[in-house]
Amino acid sequence: QRCVIRRLDNSLSISPEWINATGSKGKSPDAIIEYPDHKLALEVELSHKNNLRIYYNFFCHLRNAKSGLYEKAIYVFTNQTLRDLYESKFRADEWPVVVADEKQRLKARDDVFRLGKDNWHLMEFVVEEGY
Numbered sequence: 001q002r003c004v005i006r007r008l009d010n011s012l013s014i015s016p017e018w019i020n021a022t023g024s025k026g027k028s029p030d031a032i033i034e035y036p037d038h039k040l041a042l043e044v045e046l047s048h049k050n051n052l053r054i055y056y057n058f059f060c061h062l063r064n065a066k067s068g069l070y071e072k073a074i075y076v077f078t079n080q081t082l083r084d085l086y087e088s089k090f091r092a093d094e095w096p097v098v099v100a101d102e103k104q105r106l107k108a109r110d111d112v113f114r115l116g117k118d119n120w121h122l123m124e125f126v127v128e129e130g131y
Contacts, residue, residue, distance in 0.1 A: 027060035032070055039070040045077050045086065052106040054089055056098040058123070062115075065122045074124045087125040090115070 029041035041061060049057070061073040077083035089095075095115065096108040 027057045029061070029064070029070070029073060041065075041070040041073040043073055043075045045075055045082060048082060048085065051089070051096070052098050052108060054086065055095050055108075056100065056106050058090060058095070059098060059113075062119070062122055072122045072124060074126060077125070077127050078129070080127050083125050083127050090123055090125070091120065 030044050031042040033040050033042065041064065043057070043061070064070060065072055075083070075086055077086070093114065094112040097111050097113050098106055098108050100106055
């Protein structure tokens with residue numbers, strides 16, 4: 001809630017995760033904040049997820065940003081070490097391709113994905129004071 005409050009200036013609307021549900025399309029952001037000229041997704045990470053979940057969430061946010069649901073996803077952490085770990089995974093040369101099966105269980109395929117630096121602007125990783 002605090003990271004949303006910090007971003008209220010000039011916002012038009014805020015949608016919590018339950019309103020943003022994407023159903024079978026994957027991970028929904030914790031919040032979407034709409035401004036007059038763009039939308040941002042917020043993802044608050046308080047603990048480390050497993051690698052499959054991290055990369056699956058990255059893929060979902062990339063797809064959502066590329067489709068225009070929001071401009072970029074901002075990952076918010078209260079811990080610098082965790083923030084650095086997530087950003088290093090995001091900027092890795094190769095990612096495992098992670099998909100969800102019909103029961104939403106995550107699996108890595110045999111191929112890899114290369115994000116490329118030209119897409120780094122689609123996610124931001126920040127540390128903010130907790131509560």
